[in-house]
Amino acid sequence: VKRTAVLVSSIGLFVAGAVPRTARAESSDAVRAAIVAALARFADALKRGDAAGAASIFASDATFVAPGNFIVGREAIMASYATRFQSRKYLDGSLTTVNVAVSGDMAQELGTSVFTIQLTGQAPSTVTGHYLSTWRKQRDGSWLIQADAPIADPAPAK
Amino acid sequence: VKRTAVLVSSIGLFVAGAVPRTARAESSDAVRAAIVAALARFADALKRGDAAGAASIFASDATFVAPGNFIVGREAIMASYATRFQSRKYLDGSLTTVNVAVSGDMAQELGTSVFTIQLTGQAPSTVTGHYLSTWRKQRDGSWLIQADAPIADPAPAK
Numbered sequence: 001v002k003r004t005a006v007l008v009s010s011i012g013l014f015v016a017g018a019v020p021r022t023a024r025a026e027s028s029d030a031v032r033a034a035i036v037a038a039l040a041r042f043a044d045a046l047k048r049g050d051a052a053g054a055a056s057i058f059a060s061d062a063t064f065v066a067p068g069n070f071i072v073g074r075e076a077i078m079a080s081y082a083t084r085f086q087s088r089k090y091l092d093g094s095l096t097t098v099n100v101a102v103s104g105d106m107a108q109e110l111g112t113s114v115f116t117i118q119l120t121g122q123a124p125s126t127v128t129g130h131y132l133s134t135w136r137k138q139r140d141g142s143w144l145i146q147a148d149a150p151i152a153d154p155a156p157a158k
Numbered sequence: 159v160k161r162t163a164v165l166v167s168s169i170g171l172f173v174a175g176a177v178p179r180t181a182r183a184e185s186s187d188a189v190r191a192a193i194v195a196a197l198a199r200f201a202d203a204l205k206r207g208d209a210a211g212a213a214s215i216f217a218s219d220a221t222f223v224a225p226g227n228f229i230v231g232r233e234a235i236m237a238s239y240a241t242r243f244q245s246r247k248y249l250d251g252s253l254t255t256v257n258v259a260v261s262g263d264m265a266q267e268l269g270t271s272v273f274t275i276q277l278t279g280q281a282p283s284t285v286t287g288h289y290l291s292t293w294r295k296q297r298d299g300s301w302l303i304q305a306d307a308p309i310a311d312p313a314p315a316k
Contacts, residue, residue: 063257063268063290065268065288065289065290065307065309066288066309067288067309067310067311067312068288068311068312069288070256070268070288098228099221101264101294101304103261103262103263103264103294104261104262104264105261106259106261106262106264106266108264108266108292108304108305110221110223110228110305130223130224130225130226130227130228131223131307132221132223132290132292132305132306132307134266134290134292136261146259146266147266147268147290148290149223149289149290149307149309151223151224151225151307151309152225153225153226154225154226
């Protein structure tokens with residue numbers, strides 16, 4: 001009887017549209033691969049000084065957590081990168097995904113970053129950081145950043 | 159015929175254990191209320207200088223993103239708070255949840271913080287921040303922080 005009740009409940013969930021959501025579930029490895037590929041495109045965009053390219057891995061309603069404010073929306077994030085590129089070049093660098101956890105259409109990613117940055121008129125310096133990002137699966141199956149909180153490491157002692 | 163096929167698929171998911179997971183889904187409002195309540199307990203623990211209490215809203219395998227490293231596990235996070243409490247008191251303050259998004263057993267939260275902190279031997283100062291946290295539903299139905307990335311606002315000009 002219990003099994004029948006659960007089956008009926010499962011039919012109810014199908015009617016409510018919940019089962020197709022479950023049926024879309026991806027393996028954690030597949031999500032991780034999509035994230036790693038997106039971050040490689042992101043790092044390439046930084047090195048080109050391409051604000052639109054950098055912002056393209058963010059969802060249209062994504063939030064970037066900055067020191068002092070939330071930057072909300074891909075357009076605002078793109079403008080923020082454009083401003084950054086006016087005063088600095090990303091000479092080299094990459095992001096390294098340390099951990100990915102997936103639940104349905106949402107993924108949590110922990111990672112580290114290392115970039116060689118040159119502020120206009122200054123010598124290049126290496127900047128490292130640790131970050132937490134969340135990603136959301138889009139209707140076309142791609143994964144984009146929903147929220148990003150990058151925390152710069154303390155500057156090394158001189 | 160299509161409907162029957164999906165129904166059979168749904169039974170398959172039930173057998174695989176996926177439907178019970180979906181059946182546990184909570185409303186975003188309920189998750190938000192659980193998070194807000196946990197953060198109130200957290201702020202109270204900070205004001206008591208209670209490291210175990212502060213760490214109790216973190217999952218056993220949670221990650222705290224700090225400037226320079228990941229602090230992994232509730233025990234390590236508790237030790238980090240204990241160290242902080244040796245040199246500072248949290249006189250007052252709170253966290254404000256700005257946005258919560260839920261997918262299955264995972265939730266993403268964006269929020270802000272404001273605390274009046276007194277470093278030993280110094281005058282109290284107000285410290286504000288913006289943060290991204292992820293939360294995970296536990297087996298007992300409670301929600302605990304899975305990853306936390308708090309970003310301090312720039313210090314106000316003096």
